[in-house]
Amino acid sequence: MATQRALEHCVSDAIQEIKRQVRRIRQSHPNVKHRIQDYPAMVVACGYKRSGAVFWGQSASPVNLQYEQPIKKRLEALAPIGEKRKECNNVIGACAEPHAANQVVKTFPGCNMKELQFSSAYRPRTAQRKKYCQNCKETFYEVL
Numbered sequence: 318m319a320t321q322r323a324l325e326h327c328v329s330d331a332i333q334e335i336k337r338q339v340r341r342i343r344q345s346h347p348n349v350k351h352r353i354q355d356y357p358a359m360v361v362a363c364g365y366k367r368s369g370a371v372f373w374g375q376s377a378s379p380v381n382l383q384y385e386q387p388i389k390k391r392l393e394a395l396a397p398i399g400e401k402r403k404e405c406n407n408v409i410g411a412c413a414e415p416h417a418a419n420q421v422v423k424t425f426p427g428c429n430m431k432e433l434q435f436s437s438a439y440r441p442r443t444a445q446r447k448k449y450c451q452n453c454k455e456t457f458y459e460v461l
Protein backbone atom coordinates (compact mmCIF):
# COMPACT_ATOMS: atom_id res chain seq x y z
CA MET A 318 0.00 0.00 0.00
CA ALA A 319 1.34 3.41 -0.99
CA THR A 320 1.40 5.75 1.97
CA GLN A 321 0.45 9.40 1.75
CA ARG A 322 4.07 10.10 2.52
CA ALA A 323 5.28 8.05 -0.47
CA LEU A 324 2.85 9.93 -2.70
CA GLU A 325 4.02 13.31 -1.46
CA HIS A 326 7.62 12.20 -1.84
CA CYS A 327 6.98 11.13 -5.42
CA VAL A 328 5.37 14.45 -6.35
CA SER A 329 8.15 16.44 -4.71
CA ASP A 330 10.75 14.44 -6.71
CA ALA A 331 8.71 15.21 -9.83
CA ILE A 332 8.80 18.94 -9.11
CA GLN A 333 12.59 18.81 -8.67
CA GLU A 334 12.96 16.87 -11.91
CA ILE A 335 10.76 19.34 -13.80
CA LYS A 336 12.77 22.26 -12.40
CA ARG A 337 16.03 20.64 -13.50
CA GLN A 338 14.61 20.06 -16.98
CA VAL A 339 13.41 23.65 -17.34
CA ARG A 340 16.80 24.96 -16.15
CA ARG A 341 18.55 22.73 -18.69
CA ILE A 342 16.29 23.88 -21.54
CA ARG A 343 16.74 27.53 -20.59
CA GLN A 344 20.51 27.22 -20.27
CA SER A 345 20.83 25.60 -23.67
CA HIS A 346 18.76 28.41 -25.26
CA PRO A 347 20.02 31.48 -23.40
CA ASN A 348 18.72 33.89 -26.01
CA VAL A 349 15.19 32.58 -25.98
CA LYS A 350 12.84 34.47 -23.68
CA HIS A 351 11.75 32.35 -20.70
CA ARG A 352 8.14 31.40 -20.78
CA ILE A 353 5.78 30.31 -18.04
CA GLN A 354 4.68 27.58 -20.43
CA ASP A 355 8.11 25.97 -20.04
CA TYR A 356 6.51 24.39 -16.97
CA PRO A 357 3.53 22.05 -16.94
CA ALA A 358 0.70 23.80 -15.08
CA MET A 359 0.19 21.02 -12.55
CA VAL A 360 1.72 17.83 -11.25
CA VAL A 361 0.32 15.07 -9.04
CA ALA A 362 1.25 11.55 -7.95
CA CYS A 363 -1.10 8.60 -8.14
CA GLY A 364 -0.67 5.26 -6.40
CA TYR A 365 -2.44 1.95 -6.26
CA LYS A 366 -3.38 0.71 -2.82
CA ARG A 367 -2.78 -2.96 -3.58
CA SER A 368 0.80 -2.58 -4.73
CA GLY A 369 2.48 0.45 -3.26
CA ALA A 370 3.46 1.56 -6.77
CA VAL A 371 3.42 5.32 -7.27
CA PHE A 372 3.54 7.30 -10.52
CA TRP A 373 3.46 10.97 -11.25
CA GLY A 374 1.75 12.80 -14.05
CA GLN A 375 1.69 16.33 -15.34
CA SER A 376 -1.04 18.31 -17.00
CA ALA A 377 -0.86 18.21 -20.79
CA SER A 378 -3.11 18.30 -23.80
CA PRO A 379 -5.06 15.03 -24.07
CA VAL A 380 -5.40 15.38 -27.84
CA ASN A 381 -2.74 12.84 -28.79
CA LEU A 382 -3.14 10.66 -25.74
CA GLN A 383 -5.02 7.38 -25.81
CA TYR A 384 -6.44 7.03 -22.31
CA GLU A 385 -6.93 3.56 -20.90
CA GLN A 386 -10.54 2.41 -21.10
CA PRO A 387 -11.68 2.91 -17.48
CA ILE A 388 -10.33 6.45 -17.36
CA LYS A 389 -11.54 7.26 -20.85
CA LYS A 390 -15.03 6.15 -19.85
CA ARG A 391 -15.04 8.32 -16.75
CA LEU A 392 -13.76 11.39 -18.61
CA GLU A 393 -16.21 10.98 -21.45
CA ALA A 394 -19.06 10.77 -18.95
CA LEU A 395 -18.34 14.48 -18.27
CA ALA A 396 -17.86 15.69 -21.86
CA PRO A 397 -15.74 14.67 -24.86
CA ILE A 398 -12.01 14.52 -24.11
CA GLY A 399 -10.32 17.73 -25.25
CA GLU A 400 -13.42 19.87 -24.67
CA LYS A 401 -14.61 22.08 -21.82
CA ARG A 402 -17.89 22.07 -19.96
CA LYS A 403 -19.46 24.86 -17.97
CA GLU A 404 -18.83 23.26 -14.56
CA CYS A 405 -15.02 23.52 -14.81
CA ASN A 406 -12.38 25.71 -16.45
CA ASN A 407 -10.12 22.80 -17.33
CA VAL A 408 -10.18 20.86 -20.56
CA ILE A 409 -11.46 17.30 -20.06
CA GLY A 410 -8.46 14.97 -19.81
CA ALA A 411 -5.84 17.74 -19.60
CA CYS A 412 -5.26 17.56 -15.83
CA ALA A 413 -2.30 15.90 -14.14
CA GLU A 414 -4.66 13.56 -12.25
CA PRO A 415 -5.93 11.49 -15.22
CA HIS A 416 -2.41 11.47 -16.69
CA ALA A 417 -1.01 10.01 -13.46
CA ALA A 418 -3.92 7.60 -12.98
CA ASN A 419 -3.54 6.41 -16.56
CA GLN A 420 -0.11 5.06 -15.70
CA VAL A 421 -1.51 3.12 -12.76
CA VAL A 422 -4.20 1.58 -14.98
CA LYS A 423 -1.62 0.77 -17.66
CA THR A 424 0.57 -0.98 -15.11
CA PHE A 425 -2.29 -2.74 -13.31
CA PRO A 426 -4.97 -3.49 -15.91
CA GLY A 427 -8.33 -4.07 -14.31
CA CYS A 428 -7.34 -2.24 -11.16
CA ASN A 429 -10.16 -0.94 -9.03
CA MET A 430 -10.65 2.82 -9.39
CA LYS A 431 -11.67 2.90 -5.71
CA GLU A 432 -8.14 1.88 -4.83
CA LEU A 433 -6.34 4.72 -6.51
CA GLN A 434 -4.63 7.18 -4.21
CA PHE A 435 -3.55 10.72 -5.02
CA SER A 436 -1.02 13.12 -3.55
CA SER A 437 -1.93 16.76 -3.25
CA ALA A 438 -1.74 18.60 -6.57
CA TYR A 439 0.99 21.19 -7.07
CA ARG A 440 1.91 23.90 -9.49
CA PRO A 441 5.57 23.01 -10.17
CA ARG A 442 6.59 26.53 -11.18
CA THR A 443 5.81 27.84 -7.69
CA ALA A 444 5.55 24.57 -5.70
CA GLN A 445 2.17 25.90 -4.59
CA ARG A 446 -0.48 23.39 -3.55
CA LYS A 447 -3.74 23.61 -5.49
CA LYS A 448 -7.24 22.18 -5.08
CA TYR A 449 -8.45 19.35 -7.29
CA CYS A 450 -10.73 20.70 -9.98
CA GLN A 451 -14.38 19.79 -10.50
CA ASN A 452 -13.58 17.55 -13.48
CA CYS A 453 -11.12 15.53 -11.39
CA LYS A 454 -13.42 15.35 -8.39
CA GLU A 455 -16.13 13.86 -10.58
CA THR A 456 -13.78 11.57 -12.52
CA PHE A 457 -12.22 10.11 -9.38
CA TYR A 458 -15.24 10.61 -7.16
CA GLU A 459 -14.44 7.68 -4.86
CA VAL A 460 -11.05 9.00 -3.84
CA LEU A 461 -10.96 12.79 -4.39
Ligand SMILES: [Zn+2]
Pocket residue numbers: 407412413414449450451452453454
Ligand atom coordinates in the same frame (compact mmCIF):
# COMPACT_ATOMS: atom_id res chain seq x y z
ZN1 LIG B 1 -8.34 18.51 -12.63
